[in-house]
Amino acid sequence: MTDISTADGPTIIRIAAKGDGVTADGRHVPMSAPGDRLRIDGGLDFGPHHADPPCRHYPLCGGCQLQHLDDESYAAYVRDRVAGALVGQGVEAGVVLPAIVSPPRSRRRAALRAGRFGRKVALGFSSENSHRIVDLSMCETLDPALFALLAPLRTLLAPMLGDRRAVQAKMTLADQGVDLLIEGVEADGLELAEALTGFAQRHGLARLSVDDGYGPQTRYEPEPVTISFGGIAVASPPYAFLQATKDGERALAEAVRPALADAAVWADLFCGMGTFALTLGEGKRVYAAEAARGLVLSLKAAANRAQRQVAADHRDLFRRPLTVEELNRFDAILLDPPRAGAREQAAQLAASQVPAIAYISCNPGSFARDAKMLAEGGYRLDSVQPVGQFRWSTHVELAAIFRR
Structure with a gap:
């Protein structure tokens, strides 16, 4: 039977x-x-x-959703996410390349939550769709330099935490070491000030900042904190946007490099600190637009020191996208918008005569929507490179090249 x-x-x-x-x-x-x-x-x-999940916190920890897949299946998932989004919008790509996936323990930027429950301080990622904090005793995604801070951070944060009140610890691996921003705590008084400084010195931090609700206040920074792109150091505000891994950043840049190869003058839209303007802009004239004023000022200063021809502009591209007339002055356009995509800018691009467009996205859905507009405007989607920077997660990125 x-x-x-x-x-x-x-x-x-x-x-x-x-x-x-x-x-x-x-x-x-x-x-x-x-x-x-x-x-x-x-x-x-x-x-x-x-596969056997490599982390003991899986699947409770929300940092990873797919550790039960082997490498072949996870890479196929990343590629299929991009290809499926394009099919859903009826957009045909010349080629959707095999995915490039960042290795374990390579993530250089992370926002963790901390909370005190009785005498215990928990520090880690939240469970998916939950406020529960998974207290990390190991992590297969974080760079070891970031993970090494978790145990001493619990001790530092203990006197600053109220029962069941969560705060955030945001870490970035900068040129000088770990840049730490603690949000949601009040660290007043001489004793806490000395504790923060002592902690930063003992653990060789690049910077330690505290945000009590009124913006980051630097408590320790022995030298200016920078992030380098294309060998050019850019002053970095606390927890400024940065591609999650160096491997992922490199993969995205190399995927769009052919679109800019013959462009003497090109524009970098949603440029951030200049990740691509500086990495790909040597010997070129680059217009770089970004809504965050602090990032624009950092890029402008770095480009001037390096004698790069970068015109950095403080401009909200959602409210004031480049017009068709402005776009047509460039040989190529690169854009790297946030998750919502670039609907307003894509509409202007679709009506332009720009020869080549490089589009970097962290959301296959909004990218496919914008790609449909570009295709309807007469652009051909030549290639798409899927990238999995957030290994074992459902968060997928990509780099694409359109040509008129």
């Missing part, structure tokens, strides 16, 4: 956007991998692509 609890059922054929496995008949199965077989009792028989 067949045991109906273990009889063969449908097989997982792909991973959906939010990380569930999907069967051929459309059933979604959490924590499953391609090749897993769903039993009649709802359990899983693991297939060849189901």
